[in-house]
Amino acid sequence: MVGTGYLGATHAVCMSELGFTVVGLDVDETKVASLASGAVPFFEPGLEELLRKNLESGRLTFSSSFEDVADADAHFLCVGTPQRADSAAADMRYLDSAMDGLLAAGLKPGALVIGKSTVPAGTAARLAARLATEAPHVGLGWNPEFLREGFAVEDTLRPDRLVFGVPTEDGDRAEAILREIYARPLDAGTPLIVADFATAELVKVAANSFLATKISFINAMAEVCEATDADVTVLAKALSYDTRIGGRFLGAGVGFGGGCLPKDIRAFQARAQELNIGRSVAFLGEVDAINLRRRARVAELATEVAGGDMKGKRVAVFGAAFKPNSDDIRDSPALDVAKALHDAGAVVTICDPAAMPNARRRHPELRYELNALDAALDADVVLHLTEWAEFREIDPAVLASVVRKPVVIDGRNTLDPVRWRQAGWTFHALGRPTL
Ligand SMILES: NC(=O)c1ccc[n+]([C@@H]2O[C@H](COP(=O)([O-])OP(=O)(O)OC[C@H]3O[C@@H](n4cnc5c(N)ncnc54)[C@H](O)[C@@H]3O)[C@@H](O)[C@H]2O)c1
Numbered sequence: 340m341v342g343t344g345y346l347g348a349t350h351a352v353c354m355s356e357l358g359f360t361v362v363g364l365d366v367d368e369t370k371v372a373s374l375a376s377g378a379v380p381f382f383e384p385g386l387e388e389l390l391r392k393n394l395e396s397g398r399l400t401f402s403s404s405f406e407d408v409a410d411a412d413a414h415f416l417c418v419g420t421p422q423r424a425d426s427a428a429a430d431m432r433y434l435d436s437a438m439d440g441l442l443a444a445g446l447k448p449g450a451l452v453i454g455k456s457t458v459p460a461g462t463a464a465r466l467a468a469r470l471a472t473e474a475p476h477v478g479l480g481w482n483p484e485f486l487r488e489g490f491a492v493e494d495t496l497r498p499d500r501l502v503f504g505v506p507t508e509d510g511d512r513a514e515a516i517l518r519e520i521y522a523r524p525l526d527a528g529t530p531l532i533v534a535d536f537a538t539a540e541l542v543k544v545a546a547n548s549f550l551a552t553k554i555s556f557i558n559a560m561a562e563v564c565e566a567t568d569a570d571v572t573v574l575a576k577a578l579s580y581d582t583r584i585g586g587r588f589l590g591a592g593v594g595f596g597g598g599c600l601p602k603d604i605r606a607f608q609a610r611a612q613e614l615n616i617g618r619s620v621a622f623l624g625e626v627d628a629i630n631l632r633r634r635a636r637v638a639e640l641a642t643e644v645a646g647g648d649m650k651g652k653r654v655a656v657f658g659a660a661f662k663p664n665s666d667d668i669r670d671s672p673a674l675d676v677a678k679a680l681h682d683a684g685a686v687v688t689i690c691d692p693a694a695m696p697n698a699r700r701r702h703p704e705l706r707y708e709l710n711a712l713d714a715a716l717d718a719d720v721v722l723h724l725t726e727w728a729e730f731r732e733i734d735p736a737v738l739a740s741v742v743r744k745p746v747v748i749d750g751r752n753t754l755d756p757v758r759w760r761q762a763g764w765t766f767h768a769l770g771r772p773t774l
Pocket residue numbers: 341342343344345346347364365366367370417418419420421433434436437438440455456457458484485486487488598599
């Protein structure tokens with residue numbers, strides 16, 4: 340497993356759980372040392388127990404030396420493909436350097452390199468051409484990953500589908516190896532799609548684009564609801580009974596973030612432009628814009644309720660992770676809003692059950708409190724931006740007794756407005772009338 344971040348560490352542990360001998364390889368020696376000692380360096384429910392169990396079995400080891408994976412039968416590429424600093428495109432240098440490392444250490448004849456990272460269409464063909472000249476005895480497969488953070492173990496051991504991208508010529512060998520690796524989920528009836536490389540790559544970005552579009556659709560409806568005094572949560576519920584639409588990913592609020600959806604829709608647009616078909620996915624620019632407008636709207640609403648000027652105002656932000664059950668702060672809506680209000684002169688205090696160490700490293704200028712009541716002390720406004728269960732369970736009457744003004748903005752539409760109103764709060768939400 341080359342790259343042991345959120346995706347690679349989970350995949351390494353789960354492949355070992357399936358009975359394979361696995362080496363997790365990463366250039367980050369601190370990460371390798373942590374994983375080798377049985378500590379998962381990020382928050383993922385259930386992963387640490389499984390890591391320890393598999394370390395004890397002896398089937399799972401971690402290393403930062405490519406020499407230690409040279410004799411593997413299969414090499415999964417799980418390195419990051421983040422957005423480039425200078426454009427919307429994906430940064431391919433980690434994937435290319437992972438290939439450099441594998442090729443320099445040598446690959447066993449008959450081995451299969453399997454891409455798992457999310458990549459622009461055409462990447463697999465490029466890597467296959469490289470292997471054909473530098474290691475002609477080694478094959479390539481493309482096996483995109485659909486796991487969700489917070490459910491990563493379950494999604495990996497029991498995926499809802501498997502996609503195998505194989506070469507159009509002589510693809511049988513790659514397919515056979517992938518079938519052997521995934522024998523357990525396949526035997527359990529997991530649907531399998533075997534496709535060419537480009538289709539396999541596109542399934543991944545198309546899936547994330549669809550999910551992002553669904554969220555931005557309901558957030559666009561939230562904007563309309565705000566202008567018409569309608570309630571987007573009731574609207575979404577009514578839509579959800581149409582099985583053609585379905586209720587999932589219709590949660591209106593401060594929008595999507597994380598290390599996947601935002602950068603994947605941007606990289607898709609960049610790739611489409613390179614292919615001179617920018618118009619085909621131009622709507623994703625609007626999906627992105629709607630999403631970012633929701634962050635700006637929360638900051639604007641907070642400023643409005645604070646009297647038009649944030650200078651010296653105290654703001655409690657509940658949430659730093661991009662979603663609950665994760666410590667991932669990549670492109671986090673909550674942190675973006677917190678930073679904007681800090682920059683406008685507010686004193687911002689954040690509380691998050693898992694993401695505060697990461698948030699503090701990224702934003703040492705913000706304040707942090709382990710306890711929600713401490714974060715809300717003397718607050719002029721409370722923002723609920725990541726829907727951890729802990730925040731839903733807070734007693735609004737107790738919270739009201741510590742703030743300066745009982746004003747809350749529910750940026751995730753998961754708090755109960757009636758309960759908060761009864762406890763004396765002015766309750767604002769995105770896409771719903773104020774109570
Ligand atoms: N996080 C998810 O839920 C998820 C799900 C599906 C797909 N993906 C995709 O998987 C890929 C990885 O995402 P992630 O969230 O795990 O990223 P991450 O940043 O958490 O992990 C990437 C890891 O790769 C390591 N790395 C970088 N260059 C390396 C090299 N040359 N050799 C070995 N290791 C190297 C980094 O040190 C890091 O630990 C991305 O393409 C992402 O889009 C992620």
